[in-house]
Amino acid sequence: MKRAMVDDLTEMLKGTLEGCVLEIIGSEETYGYAITRRLNELGFADVVEGTVYTILLRLEKNGLVQVVKRPSEVGPPRKFYALNDAGRDRLATFWKKWEYVTSRIEKLREGGR
């Protein structure tokens, strides 16, 4: 029953995943596969590689991350991502928006106006 409750978070997570990815990159330089695993371990089992890749492409195109290619033991080089100043600003904005949205929704639940 508890599982069913948190099973389909895709729709709800849509607008917040970018912020989550920024937060993960912000704490240490990392790559797509590791970011996906991190989100899965956090409890977002439905977050897949392709979704994270698409977010990373967007962050790169918007100039919010610094990208370095590093050789990998298997396969092509991995792209490692780190936040730049613009990315850190975006992350700070994300947390402000998050706080605003959650506080409003919480208020709604408590029946306040």
Next chain:
Amino acid sequence: MTTGSDEPKNRYLQYLEIVTGPLEEKKRYRQYKARIKRLPENYRIAVEALERYLMHFGPVDGSGAMEMYEDLADLFERSAADATPIRDIFGDDPIEFVETFMSNYPLGQYRARERHRFTSAVDRAIGATPPQDRTE
């Protein structure tokens, strides 16, 4: 385009674009195709399915489209190396994935034109609405 001192340069650039542009893109496209061919079979099938969808609905403009295909090849080469199951690349909804992926690239001319047409039609409709209708 009719007068001005930079006309010969423009013509030259146009010429360059006509002659080398498509060649450069053809080369990139061939390289991309070769990368896809080297993928394990199930990954290759998945990319080719994506490619078909993107050919229909994705950007059609040369270099934007090539960048998109190359990013796709990057994703699938890396996923094959990490042995990420195909389902874990796409998730439950492949359409959702491909549409989000596509939105990172400039729109194809057809979609861009229709979006612009739609947006300005809505603007005109709003402009044409008498104020009393909106406050009801």
